Amino acid sequence: MKNNQDQVKFSAGTLTAGNVVSLRTKKKKNEKVSLGVYRFFVYFVMIILTIICLFPFYVLLVNSSYSSADIMKGFHWWFGGSFAANWNTLFNDSNIPLLSAFGNSLIISLSASVLTVYFSALTAYATHIYSFKGKKIITTFILAIMMIPTQVSAMGLVMACIDLGLTNQIWVLIVPAVASPVTYFYMKQYLESVLPFEVIEASRVDGASEIRIFHQIVLPILKPAMSVQFIFAYVSNWNNFFLPSMLLENRDVKTIPIVLTLLTGSSPATFDKGEIYMLLTVAVLPLLIVYLIFSKGLIKNLTSGSVKG
Amino acid sequence: MIRKKEAGNNLADAADASQQLGGTPRRKYHKKINYAKYGYLFLIPFFLVFLIFQLVPLGQTFYYSLFEYYFKLGITAVGPNFNNFQNFITLLAPGSVFWKYLGNTMLIWIIGFVPQIILSLILAVWFTDSRLKMKCSGFFKAVMYMPNLVMASAFGMMFQMFFAQSGPVNQILMDLGVIAKDSPIMFLQNTTSVRLIIAFINWIMWFGNTTILIMSGIMGIDESIFESARLDGANASRTFWQVTMPLLKPIFVYVVITSLIGGLQLFDAPQLFTNSGVNNPNDSATTIMMWLYTMIRTSKNYGMAGALSVIIFIFTGILSIFVFKTMVPSYNAIKAESKSYKKRMKEYKTDSHVMLTNGLLAKDQGGNL
Numbered sequence: 001m002k003n004n005q006d007q008v009k010f011s012a013g014t015l016t017a018g019n020v021v022s023l024r025t026k027k028k029k030n031e032k033v034s035l036g037v038y039r040f041f042v043y044f045v046m047i048i049l050t051i052i053c054l055f056p057f058y059v060l061l062v063n064s065s066y067s068s069a070d071i072m073k074g075f076h077w078w079f080g081g082s083f084a085a086n087w088n089t090l091f092n093d094s095n096i097p098l099l100s101a102f103g104n105s106l107i108i109s110l111s112a113s114v115l116t117v118y119f120s121a122l123t124a125y126a127t128h129i130y131s132f133k134g135k136k137i138i139t140t141f142i143l144a145i146m147m148i149p150t151q152v153s154a155m156g157l158v159m160a161c162i163d164l165g166l167t168n169q170i171w172v173l174i175v176p177a178v179a180s181p182v183t184y185f186y187m188k189q190y191l192e193s194v195l196p197f198e199v200i201e202a203s204r205v206d207g208a209s210e211i212r213i214f215h216q217i218v219l220p221i222l223k224p225a226m227s228v229q230f231i232f233a234y235v236s237n238w239n240n241f242f243l244p245s246m247l248l249e250n251r252d253v254k255t256i257p258i259v260l261t262l263l264t265g266s267s268p269a270t271f272d273k274g275e276i277y278m279l280l281t282v283a284v285l286p287l288l289i290v291y292l293i294f295s296k297g298l299i300k301n302l303t304s305g306s307v308k309g
Numbered sequence: 310m311i312r313k314k315e316a317g318n319n320l321a322d323a324a325d326a327s328q329q330l331g332g333t334p335r336r337k338y339h340k341k342i343n344y345a346k347y348g349y350l351f352l353i354p355f356f357l358v359f360l361i362f363q364l365v366p367l368g369q370t371f372y373y374s375l376f377e378y379y380f381k382l383g384i385t386a387v388g389p390n391f392n393n394f395q396n397f398i399t400l401l402a403p404g405s406v407f408w409k410y411l412g413n414t415m416l417i418w419i420i421g422f423v424p425q426i427i428l429s430l431i432l433a434v435w436f437t438d439s440r441l442k443m444k445c446s447g448f449f450k451a452v453m454y455m456p457n458l459v460m461a462s463a464f465g466m467m468f469q470m471f472f473a474q475s476g477p478v479n480q481i482l483m484d485l486g487v488i489a490k491d492s493p494i495m496f497l498q499n500t501t502s503v504r505l506i507i508a509f510i511n512w513i514m515w516f517g518n519t520t521i522l523i524m525s526g527i528m529g530i531d532e533s534i535f536e537s538a539r540l541d542g543a544n545a546s547r548t549f550w551q552v553t554m555p556l557l558k559p560i561f562v563y564v565v566i567t568s569l570i571g572g573l574q575l576f577d578a579p580q581l582f583t584n585s586g587v588n589n590p591n592d593s594a595t596t597i598m599m600w601l602y603t604m605i606r607t608s609k610n611y612g613m614a615g616a617l618s619v620i621i622f623i624f625t626g627i628l629s630i631f632v633f634k635t636m637v638p639s640y641n642a643i644k645a646e647s648k649s650y651k652k653r654m655k656e657y658k659t660d661s662h663v664m665l666t667n668g669l670l671a672k673d674q675g676g677n678l
Contacts, residue, residue, distance in 0.1 A: 049449070052513065151598060152625070155366070210347045280466060299454060
């Protein structure tokens with residue numbers, strides 16, 4: 001910011017003084033110094049923000065390595081020795097169906113993400129390649145429903161599930177993933193930028209059936225878009241809380257976010273704080289580790305949108 | 310022989326279809342294979358599932374919003390009795406808790422969003438500043454985006470633990486000597502601090518995402534525009550307000566409104582944070598969605614829950630229309646303003662479209678807040 005002002009001053013200065021050479025070197029020097037200050041400030045803010053983002057997770061990890069009594073005593077800056085003890089308490093706690101919750105979360109998130117990605121690609125392909133009556137209405141319709149929050153129709157779904165005895169059925173949370181307007185829209189954008197019609201044409205000439213073209217030609221082309229969308233779908237399903245907590249009542253069908261409420265729900269006095277911190281660590285950390293492995297490609301993809309061919 | 314013939318038809322049809330894609334359908338070719346049928350076929354799963362799991366429940370929600378239908382003590386059913394728009398009248402009456410909860414939701418959203426958008430704009434300018442040549446920017450971006458992937462519910466619970474009477478925050482403040490050893494701050498019993506903490510959760514979860522959205526918006530602007538602004542002697546703030554911001558307007562408006570829609574759906578974090586009502590002084594952290602949740606799950610007041618859903622639906626609908634209305638004219642305005650950059654602007658437009666998708670993703674996840 002500063003260095004640009006200097007630049008303006010400099011140009012004004014040349015007009016009056018005319019001593020171009022000395023001013024130019026002065027300007028260069030000024031620019032270098034102010035750019036250095038600017039850069040220092042930027043790094044400073046970045047580091048502060050990094051600390052803000054990471055510190056809560058550090059505290060979480062540290063506290064999960066102390067016993068409840070130690071946590072109450074005071075704050076610890078470094079790890080303690082009760083990690084294994086807390087781990088055992090958590091996994092042997094009969095009130096917390098942790099393993100089954102992990103299994104359920106995994107099943108729901110994986111299958112819902114696969115359905116989302118596959119059927120969004122299929123729907124996008126259908127509206128991109130084929131021309132048929134009512135296509136425009138259909139695409140506009142999908143665009144229109146994109147913004148509707150799922151919570152709005154939650155009541156009707158819950159009522160229907162209660163009436164039909166479908167509560168505690170995991171598939172009720174999986175199947176709706178087929179219709180995901182947002183993923184559809186992304187896939188359609190991607191297809192428009194990467195899929196030349198000639199490819200389809202050539203495959204048809206070769207005698208491939210439409211279904212085969214989709215699976216063997218289009219899906220491989222869509223791979224980059226699909227992997228990004230898979231991650232997003234997975235994360236949002238893994239973290240989903242509103243609808244699952246209304247539909248999944250039985251102990252053995254609960255997911256991780258619902259299990260979190262089980263510990264807070266009990267009486268505050270009897271909390272084992274070490275156990276709660278351990279539960280939060282177990283709930284949060286696996287996803288973060290996976291993210292940090294893939295983050296490079298993910299952020300790149302987010303920034304440039306879809307990589308255009 | 311047959312195969313050959315089929316291939317020929319395919320070719321003719323492909324040409325036909327490609328013509329149609331180009332916008333000028335040619336009717337000369339006679340279609341032997343009906344490709345349109347595949348179009349419909351491939352659309353069936355999406356629409357079938359949408360119909361069963363979204364549209365029918367939505368219809369049912371709308372239907373029951375016109376009825377008196379609840380369970381006394383959660384057991385004895387009252388109704389459904391048709392009572393016209395009585396639910397809406399009760400809900401929207403002055404002095405109804407609806408206004409209070411709407412106020413809470415909006416207040417928490419604004420407290421979190423204003424610092425978020427300002428910071429995101431600054432960060433986005435920094436990340437895209439070519440003079441800065443920042444090292445480790447990939448690492449910073451990755452870390453700032455990270456909180457977005459964490460369960461909002463886990464965040465809610467985590468911060469409830471952190472700010473408890475004997476939690477780490479009080480302990481650190483005591484260690485630093487900011488507060489006396491025996492007088493911890495009761496963060497969870499104070500209306501303001503509870504709202505601030507939830508707004509902070511919102512902020513930490515979303516500022517990275519917003520930064521990336523705005524960043525790609527800036528990257529979509531032609532570098533030469535900045536270059537000429539610099540040559541004309543515009544300083545950084547002037548460049549920002551007179552070059553970057555006007556060109557960024559569509560994405561900016563988009564970010565604001567989708568964030569508002571996400572803000573209306575604020576649920577997970579405050580629900581877990583307030584521990585089902587324990588750390589919720591004077592109901593100051595109860596959001597609209599938490600109220601809806603209680604009505605559906607605990608009090609089973611389907612009539613009122615339906616009416617509330619309809620109101621949220623209408624509100625979101627108006628906001629979404631606004632999004633699309635503002636997105637389109639701004640492109641046109643930009644195009645008209647700088648015809649010389651027409652080609653670049655075209656690319657900018659597609660970039661904005663990609664942004665739109667990314668933003669929607671953000672909104673999609675916002676539903677889980």
